Amino acid sequence: MKNQNVLVIGSGVAGMEASLILADAGMKVHLVEKDSLIGGQTIKFEEVYPNMECATCMLAPKQQEVLQHENITLYLLSQVKKTEGSAGEFKVQIEKKARYVSLINCIGCGACYDPCPVSLDNEFEQGMSQKKAIAVACPGALPNVPAIDADNCLRLNGKKKGCNACEQACGFGAIDFTEKDETINLEVGAIIVATGFDQFDVSGLAQFGYGKHPNVYTAMEFERLYAQNGPTEGKLTLREERPIKSAGIIHCIGRKEKGYCSGVCCMYSMKFAHFIKDKAPEAEIHEFHTDLCIPGKSHQRFYEELSKKIDFIRYEDVEVKGNNGNLEIIYTHSNGKRDSIKSDMVILSPAMIPSKGTKDLAKVLGISQDSMGFFSTQDQNLSPIDSEKEGIFIIGCAEGPKDIPDSVSQAEAAAGRILSLLQ
Amino acid sequence: MNKKIGVYVCECGPNIPERIDIDKVIEELSSMGEVKTVKRYSLLCSNDGKKFLKEDIEKEELTHVVVAACSPKEHENTFMKVCEEAGMNPYLFQMVNIREQCAWMIPDKEEATSKAIKYIKAGVHRVLFHDPLKQKELEINVDVLVIGGGISGIEASLSLAGPNRKIHLVEKTDSLGGMAGKLSQILPHQGSKIKLVKEKIEQVENNENIHVYTSSDVKEVRGFLGNFEAVVKSNQENKEGIEEEIKVGAVVLATGFEMFDLKENPVYGYGEIENVVSALEFEEMIHSEKIELKNGKKPKSVALVHCAGRKEKGYCSKVCCLYTLKFAHYLKDNLPDVDVKELYMDLCLPHKQDQSYFDQAKEKGVEFIRMDEVEKIKKSGDKIEVEYRNNDKADKVSVDMVVIAPAMVPSQDTSHLAELLNLPLDKSGFFKELHEMLDPVATPMEGVYITGCALGPRNIPESMTQSHATSGKILSSLIPGRKVKPEVKVSEIKEDLCTGCQTCLSVCFYGAISYDPFKGVSVVNEAICRGCGSCVGSCPSGAIRSKHFTYYQLYQEVMEALR
Amino acid sequence: MEKKFKPNIVGFLCNWCSYAGADLAGSSKTDVDSSLSVIRVMCSSRVNSNLVLSALLWGSDGVLVAGCHPGDCHYEKGNYYARRRFALLKKIAEVLNLEPDRIQLSWISASEGKRYAEVVNKFAEDISKLGPNPLTSNPKV
Numbered sequence A: 001m002k003n004q005n006v007l008v009i010g011s012g013v014a015g016m017e018a019s020l021i022l023a024d025a026g027m028k029v030h031l032v033e034k035d036s037l038i039g040g041q042t043i044k045f046e047e048v049y050p051n052m053e054c055a056t057c058m059l060a061p062k063q064q065e066v067l068q069h070e071n072i073t074l075y076l077l078s079q080v081k082k083t084e085g086s087a088g089e090f091k092v093q094i095e096k097k098a099r100y101v102s103l104i105n106c107i108g109c110g111a112c113y114d115p116c117p118v119s120l121d122n123e124f125e126q127g128m129s130q131k132k133a134i135a136v137a138c139p140g141a142l143p144n145v146p147a148i149d150a151d152n153c154l155r156l157n158g159k160k161k162g163c164n165a166c167e168q169a170c171g172f173g174a175i176d177f178t179e180k181d182e183t184i185n186l187e188v189g190a191i192i193v194a195t196g197f198d199q200f201d202v203s204g205l206a207q208f209g210y211g212k213h214p215n216v217y218t219a220m221e222f223e224r225l226y227a228q229n230g231p232t233e234g235k236l237t238l239r240e241e242r243p244i245k246s247a248g249i250i251h252c253i254g255r256k257e258k259g260y261c262s263g264v265c266c267m268y269s270m271k272f273a274h275f276i277k278d279k280a281p282e283a284e285i286h287e288f289h290t291d292l293c294i295p296g297k298s299h300q301r302f303y304e305e306l307s308k309k310i311d312f313i314r315y316e317d318v319e320v321k322g323n324n325g326n327l328e329i330i331y332t333h334s335n336g337k338r339d340s341i342k343s344d345m346v347i348l349s350p351a352m353i354p355s356k357g358t359k360d361l362a363k364v365l366g367i368s369q370d371s372m373g374f375f376s377t378q379d380q381n382l383s384p385i386d387s388e389k390e391g392i393f394i395i396g397c398a399e400g401p402k403d404i405p406d407s408v409s410q411a412e413a414a415a416g417r418i419l420s421l422l423q
Numbered sequence B: 001m002n003k004k005i006g007v008y009v010c011e012c013g014p015n016i017p018e019r020i021d022i023d024k025v026i027e028e029l030s031s032m033g034e035v036k037t038v039k040r041y042s043l044l045c046s047n048d049g050k051k052f053l054k055e056d057i058e059k060e061e062l063t064h065v066v067v068a069a070c071s072p073k074e075h076e077n078t079f080m081k082v083c084e085e086a087g088m089n090p091y092l093f094q095m096v097n098i099r100e101q102c103a104w105m106i107p108d109k110e111e112a113t114s115k116a117i118k119y120i121k122a123g124v125h126r127v128l129f130h131d132p133l134k135q136k137e138l139e140i141n142v143d144v145l146v147i148g149g150g151i152s153g154i155e156a157s158l159s160l161a162g163p164n165r166k167i168h169l170v171e172k173t174d175s176l177g178g179m180a181g182k183l184s185q186i187l188p189h190q191g192s193k194i195k196l197v198k199e200k201i202e203q204v205e206n207n208e209n210i211h212v213y214t215s216s217d218v219k220e221v222r223g224f225l226g227n228f229e230a231v232v233k234s235n236q237e238n239k240e241g242i243e244e245e246i247k248v249g250a251v252v253l254a255t256g257f258e259m260f261d262l263k264e265n266p267v268y269g270y271g272e273i274e275n276v277v278s279a280l281e282f283e284e285m286i287h288s289e290k291i292e293l294k295n296g297k298k299p300k301s302v303a304l305v306h307c308a309g310r311k312e313k314g315y316c317s318k319v320c321c322l323y324t325l326k327f328a329h330y331l332k333d334n335l336p337d338v339d340v341k342e343l344y345m346d347l348c349l350p351h352k353q354d355q356s357y358f359d360q361a362k363e364k365g366v367e368f369i370r371m372d373e374v375e376k377i378k379k380s381g382d383k384i385e386v387e388y389r390n391n392d393k394a395d396k397v398s399v400d401m402v403v404i405a406p407a408m409v410p411s412q413d414t415s416h417l418a419e420l421l422n423l424p425l426d427k428s429g430f431f432k433e434l435h436e437m438l439d440p441v442a443t444p445m446e447g448v449y450i451t452g453c454a455l456g457p458r459n460i461p462e463s464m465t466q467s468h469a470t471s472g473k474i475l476s477s478l479i480p481g482r483k484v485k486p487e488v489k490v491s492e493i494k495e496d497l498c499t500g501c502q503t504c505l506s507v508c509f510y511g512a513i514s515y516d517p518f519k520g521v522s523v524v525n526e527a528i529c530r531g532c533g534s535c536v537g538s539c540p541s542g543a544i545r546s547k548h549f550t551y552y553q554l555y556q557e558v559m560e561a562l563r
Numbered sequence C: 001m002e003k004k005f006k007p008n009i010v011g012f013l014c015n016w017c018s019y020a021g022a023d024l025a026g027s028s029k030t031d032v033d034s035s036l037s038v039i040r041v042m043c044s045s046r047v048n049s050n051l052v053l054s055a056l057l058w059g060s061d062g063v064l065v066a067g068c069h070p071g072d073c074h075y076e077k078g079n080y081y082a083r084r085r086f087a088l089l090k091k092i093a094e095v096l097n098l099e100p101d102r103i104q105l106s107w108i109s110a111s112e113g114k115r116y117a118e119v120v121n122k123f124a125e126d127i128s129k130l131g132p133n134p135l136t137s138n139p140k141v
């Protein structure tokens, strides 16, 4: 493999780490991200287990490094559409959507948001807040440059031809309605796939009342609710702005349906209990779990500490019912007893599933998916990051559910494999 | 040298002038001595702005530059580069944050303006005290010392070895392979290719760039990234006591794990009761294809007891659930009538393929019994009884044979090696990673890495992944022909002020400070120091100076704040 | 009418968390009391007693040191050293006849822009209540 170019798809912790190591080694990295910002899922978290470290503090320097590294070319709002060739000489085609805001001219002052007449659900905030058609995903998003949502912008979708409210507000001439989608062709020696995961859709499981009862939250919604840069600026309240007096956290949602354990939900569910105790110390919290999968060397201690403060219940089955605006969790304990408790809030911890575009990307790359839908790897050869195709590596949650350290290890390992081949 | 300072105030479009009266700023600053010029510019970080700055520095023949603009987190590097391009030393530059921490947080224009003036004046005073620091470059050795010849050490060696890079692989015992070499089979969904370990050992032995030292110990390691010296001592019969000194650029620790001693807790009856065996002994039985009781008969029923030592040690060992499943499968496949019971606390199946492996065991008729803990394993006639508690109810199973899965604990030499290399251990006694989340194979000693079970329990694929990760870290930092560039803003100790109390040695997390017994003072190794300044704060004699954050520099800022 | 007392406060912020938190307060356009002048240091542990005492002796009405939350220090342990040093500093302040509340140690993370504003505003208010640094009226010290 002589080609010193590497394509990295996805800019979560895994994609960023792989890019940085390769770039430091002098390789030319092409980092493709489908969103308008980098960082993946982890930048949605306020703190991460097991040390409750502040995620922004830990990730922002990495993100800055990615943005500033001279060997990394970043393609935002982009997807890989075509590949051909083999290890050492892949030909890749990238489709890059127009942002309509110049990454060079915009300084991130935010003057253009308010004047925009269009309000939309903010997907990054799990729809818990609104954003304008021109916006950044959240305060602190990197790069700190908004993007225009072309489908909803009145000018770009043709509903109000002359709208230029944002252009008028911008003091830097950063808005450019003439920007066009682009097709970019590259030749690379290796490809790293780091497209991460999505959350299992819980609305299909009626027994948990998600969507029906407003105070039933998914894990990701709760992460944003707790986040300082989230829709409530970190204030923990119920949807009707009542303080939280009690909460039930239910593990393993979708484990049965999906047929695997996601390995990290136990820990983040306990992290949630810790979060609530932090902001509402009086709140009564119940963790409903099946097996406790807490394999890290410091994880059990975290559990032992927490179990002094909150109630752990091993369940056989569980459901959530509404009861005059309150919630009731009805469950069968593992000892067979049926019981129920009242709760102001319920948090569902759903399985982690392959990210949305996995199927299409697998086709584009000419590699297969395993029975669970993640990209297949050669586990049978004890090579958990090698895809079936030489020169294509799968890392992070694109390979299967895992936590941040394991994602980062795989990222560094992919870099190691590539650099080792080039020695 | 005559000092000529240039002050540049960036407008950042409308952002700064909206809240700060820049004319007033210029007026106030122009009167400061040594300020040669004060200028405003609309957007200094733009390409035009940078060009303007560079040309103006050259035109005005400036020696020092202060830029008042956004946060240094945004553009400090940008402007340092411009200064360098203009022929200045980039450290004779100071960035003053008048956007985020001034214009954007002080609503009153007058107040914001006087604050901005204060900050910029502080910057001017400070920059006069800056030293023209220089980026050093150090020659490096790219070879690597790998300690521990289990699967982790093997994989790291194979991945690192190359035509321009020699590997020294030191193994304590007389053969390579570690625990993986002793296993009867590897989990079927991992390919059950036990041959793989043998193949890898052969590859190591045939690789001319890997030098293997079996029956050897590492006695000493000194140095820093790119420049380590180590002493390897042989314990081989004919070479006993022979020491060899080697030079390497990085060190990888792959010393693995050991098994929790089941005799530590009498409830298991291990070593007392016949046919109570450890997982490792059971691996050997599978290996020799003889699953037999002491009396030579085949067992009719076997209990597999998980989590021995989990409570005592305070962590879950992650792989025991899986390998006991492997045992259950083996038993069901090879002794058709055998009754297999798994006694578990929690099933820890964190990998995507694991659960189906469990489901298959269930289909084969393996019985899974949840327990809170084992109360006692005891003999009862020909049978062995395992008494346990579940949901506060006592219960028991009665079987012919009991296999116990003990916790994985740090290997014996861990604490000794930690001392040798100045590395921290975690609460469980394994090596501690530099950053558990984002730097899982690095240590506070730059150039020293850890992989595999030396960091804590994990399975073979995870261990191998980590070995590739260490290889990634090393191959991207130690490149033949390249030099390493250590941190510039480091600390230094003034010999005449240091009393030799050595307080700073214990404070430095990176082991950058050592004591020179001849001079009776401590010395900072600039190649290791990261410039946090912890030592500066701790030195009772005020002997340590943190470059670019010296007392005098910060003092200037304090004084300006109080004016 | 007497002019309201506006204190002069020095704030040492660590580069990795608290300084970034202050930046976020700004970029979220949060109002922050202007009595505090920020001085950036790489880590809270850099702030030795010398610096804090100099500030107080030269008339600062309050000194804030802010670093990463415990466990989050970019250099792993720096903020623990800062914390230990602080206990001592408070004692020294007492010896100097200064109210120990004139010095404060806070943990502010990079995402806590709002908290930065709260901490600074509250500290400025508390210091205003304490009044001017008693040492300033006695500049011989």
Ligand SMILES: Cc1cc2nc3c(=O)[nH]c(=O)nc-3n(C[C@H](O)[C@H](O)[C@H](O)COP(=O)(O)OP(=O)(O)OC[C@H]3O[C@@H](n4cnc5c(N)ncnc54)[C@H](O)[C@@H]3O)c2cc1C
Residues within 6 Å of the ligand: A009, A010, A011, A012, A013, A014, A015, A032, A033, A034, A035, A038, A039, A040, A041, A042, A045, A047, A048, A049, A050, A078, A079, A080, A194, A195, A196, A197, A198, A219, A220, A223, A264, A268, A271, A352, A355, A356, A357, A358, A361, A395, A396, A397, A398, A402, A403, A404, A405, A407
């Ligand atoms: C609720 C919750 C809480 C958690 N808390 C913790 C915790 O406290 N500690 C911890 O260690 N772990 C935690 N985790 C796990 C952690 O989120 C993952 O380990 C981590 O996000 C994996 O990173 P990644 O880079 O593999 O994937 P992601 O973070 O998912 O990033 C993938 C990136 O790829 C992009 N992408 C996807 N598809 C494409 C495509 N086709 N083309 C281009 N780009 C694409 C995405 O936009 C995204 O930016 C938690 C998980 C959940 C669900």
Ligand SMILES: Cc1cc2nc3c(=O)[nH]c(=O)nc-3n(C[C@H](O)[C@H](O)[C@H](O)COP(=O)(O)OP(=O)(O)OC[C@H]3O[C@@H](n4cnc5c(N)ncnc54)[C@H](O)[C@@H]3O)c2cc1C
Residues within 6 Å of the ligand: B147, B148, B149, B150, B151, B152, B153, B170, B171, B172, B173, B176, B177, B178, B179, B180, B183, B185, B186, B187, B190, B216, B217, B218, B254, B255, B256, B257, B258, B279, B280, B283, B319, B323, B326, B411, B413, B417, B451, B452, B453, B454, B458, B459, B460, B461, B463
């Ligand atoms: C009973 C059992 C069954 C298992 N089954 C499986 C399985 O089926 N599949 C799976 O994936 N995993 C399995 N595992 C886990 C697997 O054994 C480990 O993941 C793997 O062995 C870790 O390799 P390592 O190289 O990190 O450590 P080790 O295998 O412990 O190797 C460490 C090596 O370092 C040497 N060493 C120690 N100290 C020094 C020193 N001071 N100087 C020089 N050398 C030193 C040791 O002699 C040893 O050779 C099992 C574990 C057990 C206990």
Ligand code: SF4
Residues within 6 Å of the ligand: A115, A116, A117, A118, A133, A134, A148, A149, A152, A153, A154, A155, A156, A163, A164, A165, A166, A167
């Ligand atoms: S053109 Fe109008 S609708 Fe479109 S983003 Fe700008 S302000 Fe919003």
Ligand code: SF4
Residues within 6 Å of the ligand: B493, B497, B498, B499, B500, B501, B502, B503, B504, B505, B521, B522, B538, B539, B540, B541, B542, B543, B544
């Ligand atoms: S703490 Fe200061 S006086 Fe003591 S050894 Fe270190 S430098 Fe010397």
Ligand code: SF4
Residues within 6 Å of the ligand: B490, B491, B507, B508, B509, B510, B511, B512, B513, B524, B528, B529, B530, B531, B532, B533, B534, B535, B536
């Ligand atoms: S500045 Fe930090 S890294 Fe450097 S010698 Fe002092 S304590 Fe060690």
Ligand code: FES
Residues within 6 Å of the ligand: C014, C015, C016, C017, C018, C042, C043, C044, C045, C066, C067, C068, C072, C073, C074, C075, C076, C078, C079
């Ligand atoms: S880096 Fe923030 S306190 Fe040490």
